[in-house]
Amino acid sequence: DQQVKQNSPSLSVQEGRISILNCDYTNSMFDYFLWYKKYPAEGPTFLISISSIKDKNEDGRFTVFLNKSAKHLSLHIVPSQPGDSAVYFCAAPGGGGATNKLIFGTGTLLAVQP
Amino acid sequence: EPEVTQTPSHQVTQMGQEVILRCVPISNHLYFYWYRQILGQKVEFLVSFYNNEISEKSEIFDDQFSVERPDGSNFTLKIRSTKLEDSAMYFCASKDRTSNQPQHFGDGTRLSIL
Numbered sequence: 461d462q463q464v465k466q467n468s469p470s471l472s473v474q475e476g477r478i479s480i481l482n483c484d485y486t487n488s489m490f491d492y493f494l495w496y497k498k499y500p501a502e503g504p505t506f507l508i509s510i511s512s513i514k515d516k517n518e519d520g521r522f523t524v525f526l527n528k529s530a531k532h533l534s535l536h537i538v539p540s541q542p543g544d545s546a547v548y549f550c551a552a553p554g555g556g557g558a559t560n561k562l563i564f565g566t567g568t569l570l571a572v573q574p
Numbered sequence: 575e576p577e578v579t580q581t582p583s584h585q586v587t588q589m590g591q592e593v594i595l596r597c598v599p600i601s602n603h604l605y606f607y608w609y610r611q612i613l614g615q616k617v618e619f620l621v622s623f624y625n626n627e628i629s630e631k632s633e634i635f636d637d638q639f640s641v642e643r644p645d646g647s648n649f650t651l652k653i654r655s656t657k658l659e660d661s662a663m664y665f666c667a668s669k670d671r672t673s674n675q676p677q678h679f680g681d682g683t684r685l686s687i688l
Contacts, residue, residue, distance in 0.1 A: 501681070
């Protein structure tokens with residue numbers, strides 16, 4: 461039941477360049493999406509989100525783009541920094557109800573090379 | 575910034591023993607969650623809790639699992655008789671009442687079943 465998919469297990473970019481992390485989803489009822497960053501031995505940390513009524517949300521170096529027709533979202537990090545090296549998870553609240561459990565993708569390991 | 579705290583950070587237990595994982599959610603949050611991540615796999619939802627009762631649980635959350643909010647601050651996950659396959663990182667999360675707000679995660683408890 462892979463409602464949220466991240467098809468790239470890893471990505472390596474040079475410091476200062478753009479990192480683009482991709483996420484696909486299958487459930488057209490999803491109306492809110494989140495990106496979390498996770499360092500080893502820490503919990504997921506909320507990074508940025510986007511509502512389905514928007515196609516772009518920007519917060520400093522981080523921008524999330526949503527293409528509802530393609531059921532695709534992407535996270536752009538520019539410029540990338542070595543401290544951005546982490547696992548990035550895409551997630552969506554699913555299952556209905558007020559509590560809205562998060563459904564996570566499998567994650568993409570980003571390595572930013574100095 | 576307020577954060578979710580989890581104890582212990584690492585728990586080693588013999589198979590068949592009971593284990594209790596503890597969490598202190600962010601103080602004004604109303605929704606509470608447990609997730610787990612088996613090594614190399616995605617973060618999976620276990621259970622959500624609101625208004626002193628379980629709101630939703632996954633198929634993983636069988637009769638061996640229970641949750642409790644024994645006082646105004648703690649939120650616990652109990653596994654009655656642990657199995658080898660319960661070895662995982664267990665993350666607690668909390669969220670405020672507003673819809674489309676992120677869940678905030680603790681740093682997790684690494685549970686190792688011997």
